[in-house]
Amino acid sequence: MKDQETIKVQDFNEILKMGQENIKVLESDLSEEREKRQHLTSAFTAIQKSLQVNSEEFQKSKSELLCLYKEIQSLPRAEGREQFLVAYNLLLRENSELEAKVSKLAQELELLKHCSVGDRTANLMTSENACEDLVSKGPLLEVEAVSPSEDRQALCSELGESKQEETPDESVKAATFPRERQESQQMRGHEQPLAVEPKEVGRLEEEASLQSQSCGDSSDDSSTKYLTSGEKTSCQHQGELRELRQNLRRLQILCNSAEKELRYERGRSLDLKQHNSLLQEENIKIKIELKQAQEKLLENARLHSSLTAEWKHCQQKVKELELEGLRQTQSLKSQQGLQEKLAREKSKAAEAQEKILDLQQKLDHGRQVCLSDVCIFRKKQLEEEIKEAKSIEARLQQQCQEEQQRRILLDQDINELQTQVRALQDKEEQQEAVNSQQQEALRKQLERERRKCEEYFKSNQELSEKLSSLQQEKEALWQEHGRFLEQLGDHVRNYKDKHHCHKAKLQKVKDRLTHELEIRNKRIKELEDETGKLQQKIEMEKVFQGQIIAQNDILLLEKRKLLEQVTDQEELICSSKCTISAFQSKASLLDKENQQLQENCLRLMQQIGLLEQIIRSIQIRREEETVITDNAAFEILKKILPLQNSSFSGTGFILSAENLQETELHKWEGAAAIPKSPEPLSRSQDSESGYINVTSLKETHNTQGDQKPEL
Incomplete structure (x- = not known):
């Protein structure tokens, strides 16, 4: 009997050792999960920093877009402005979509942070509390396991002294101990961790030995009292053993639940890692898209600057061509009048050399007529220019009423027109001075025409040569104008191609978002x-x-x-x-x-x-x-x-x-x-x-x- 009880005590000690080892494994798992939680927190902080950087980049892109919008509004032509407004609206849509994506990612990160940290801390606290409960209950269960063994020793001593009831007692013991061995073997297979330090185990073993000795001493005195109730006490001990088994099963169930929670937390940590990797990939994609959008903005800004420069250059060329055309028309008109006058004077000189006095009178009359014709012609030109200036001013006033946003640019245009009007007035004064000089020269020439008819022919030939050179220059200018229009057409085609590419990219983004919604x-x-x-x-x-x-x-x-x-x-x-x-x-x-x-x-x-x-x-x-x-x-x-x-x-x-x-x-x-x-x-x-x-x-x-x- 004593050998069996020692075997049971040794088995129980082995069980306790196994429980200690299992608890150590659980503690190592808890430490690993804490380290994983720290890694996750560091990853969350890194993602938050990247989101802040992305938000700063978005703000920069917004400021650039506002600058572009102001420049587009400053453009005077409606066609160029409409093209740039279309590009600006597309860029705004892209920025809004990117902002929505960034906001969604930030919300998901915050939710994940709250969920992961709260759930993991709660689970870890529950697992730690369960382990502490097991550690505190280990010595109590040991005491409970030792107490029935002590009771059995007392019963064995009592039964050894009572020879009269040896046969029924031995039959009861033979029936009970094999069952106890089988139950101890089943408990080994179903046991779960119990935590007791080695010092406490030694102390409990010493207490058990002392109690067994005291029970052996007291059994000698109380053997005469409990001889008749031996069977009943054995039944009671069996009931207590059943209770202990049930307690052990409860502990097994708790430990199984703790292990399941640990497995669940491990799987959840793996899921969180995968989700973090996916979030990082999405952040990388967003950064790439931001870079592409910034490159597009830079390209659009460059195109805008190049187009504005070309537009200004074209305006300057057009103004120069208009001025040259006016000068040419004026010179042609003056040359035609001079040729007619020369023909008349030649006919007059050939017909009557004798009529000098009449010619002098006619010359005086012709001078007055020429002066009046020149004055009338100049007045008409000035009236036409004044009408054109008035029409330009009226158009400018209409544009000011229609487009209040362009007031600053229109004021600049008005100032330019005022400078042009002043320049025209200066030119008119210069032309009047030139006309006066020409009139004096004509007077002198008319006096010298009699003597210098041949010189007039030579001068006419020189003028015809100049006219031909001017016509050639005009044709060259028209050719340059055509080339410039072709370049503008090429630029417009390139812009339309880029616009189509941009639409295709937007379609791809829409398809990807619809796929995410389906998921x-x-x-x-x-x-x-x-x-x-x-x-x-x-x-x-x-x-x-x-x-x-x-x-x-x-x-x-x-x-x-x-x-x-x-x-x-x-x-x-x-x-x-x-x-x-x-x-x-x-x-x-x-x-x-x-x-x-x-x-x-x-x-x-x-x-x-x-x-x-x-x-x-x-x-x-x-x-x-x-x-x-x-x-x-x-x-x-x-x-x-x-x-x-x-x-x-x-x-x-x-x-x-x-x-x-x-x-x-x-x-x-x-x-x-x-x-x-x-x-x-x-x-x-x-x-x-x-x-x-x-x-x-x-x-x-x-x-x-x-x-x-x-x-």
Whole structure:
């Protein structure tokens, strides 16, 4: 018998060592997960910095676009302005789309940060609390395991002294010990980590040896009292062993749930890493798109500057050509008048050389006529120029009324026109001075015409040569004008090609966004399917609770039958009053536990109602809101479930450990004072029913723990 008990103690020590090793592994896993959480926080900070940089780049691009818009408004022509406005609107659309993408990414990062940090901290706290509970309950379970071995030693010593009842006692032992060995082997296969330091293990072993010695000494004195109740005490010890096995199973269930939570956290950390990698890729894509947009802005700015320079150059050339055309027309008109005058004078000179006096009179009359004709011609030219200037001023006034935004540019144009008018006035004064000089020269020439007819012919030839040279220059200018128009056409074609390329890129972006929307809709459908599965699981849990209640009723009936058998054996119960007092204390504690467990059941039912309300609110909000509200609702569910489960498991096991300690104290107190009332029977009945409720509630807790990683 002693050898068997030593073997059991050694097995129990091996179990404790295995539990310590498992706890060390769990602590290493916790440290690794903390390091992963630190890496994730650093990655979140890096992503936030990149988003800030992107926002600064967006602000710069906005400022550049505003500058371009101001320059476009400063353009005087409507056609060029419309082209640039189209380009500006396209760039604004691109910037708005990029800003929307950046805002969505920032929101997703903030949500991920809150979810990951909150959920991971809650899960880690629950796992740490579970480990601490296991560490604190290790010595209590060791004491519970040692106490039945001590009781067995006492019984063996008593049975060795009592030779009269050797045969029934030995048969009972032979029936019980093989069962105990099998149960110990099963416990080895199903055990989970318990934490006890090696110093505490040694101390507990010493206490167990001392207690065994004290029990051996006391057994010599009390052997005569418990010879008749040997079988009953063995049954009681078997019941206590069953309780210990059930406690170990509960611990196994808790440890399994903790391991499942750790696995779930690991998978979630991997998912977060993948999501972070995807976010980084999206940030890289956004940066590339920003660079492309900036390059497009620079190209548009360059095109704008080149087109404005070419436009100004063309305006200057057009003005010069107009001035040259006016000069040429004036010179042609003056030459034609001079040729006509020369022909008349030649005819007059050939016809009558004798009529000098008449000619002199006619010359005087011709001078007056020429002066009057020249003055009239100049007046007409001046009137036409004044009309043109008035028409230009009227057009400018209309443009000022139509386009209030161009006031600054129109003022500049008006100033330029005023300078042109002043220049024209200066030119008119110069022309008048030139005309006066020409008139004086004509007078002198008319006086010298008689003598210098040949010189006039030569001068006419020179003038014709000049006219031909001027016509050639005019043709060359027209050719240059045509080339310039061709260059403008090429520029316009290039701009249209770029515009088409830009439209194609926008189409690609739209297609990609539609694809993302389809993926998100699929995800919403998957989440709805998951909610349906959760509702089915809740219904299954309700059915399971009904089955447990039915089983409890059946067990209560069986207990009543057992109570009827116990009434027949009340004479034997008087000899075992110590054990009855212990059961009374246990019954009182188990009643308290039953009350607490009933309160917990009510809380769980309230929580189930809250979960159903939350699921209904989620279904209603999904029809109205986007994916962001869905993520927030699931986060609320995830936060509610682990906290409530952890609070439930911790309180139940602390109470069970305290109850076991108090039962041992009541055993020693029961030896001194033994009550005579028959209340223990009802209390034992309540205790057993409460114990069954504990197991059922623990099984429901395990089902909830299995559901939690599926969420």
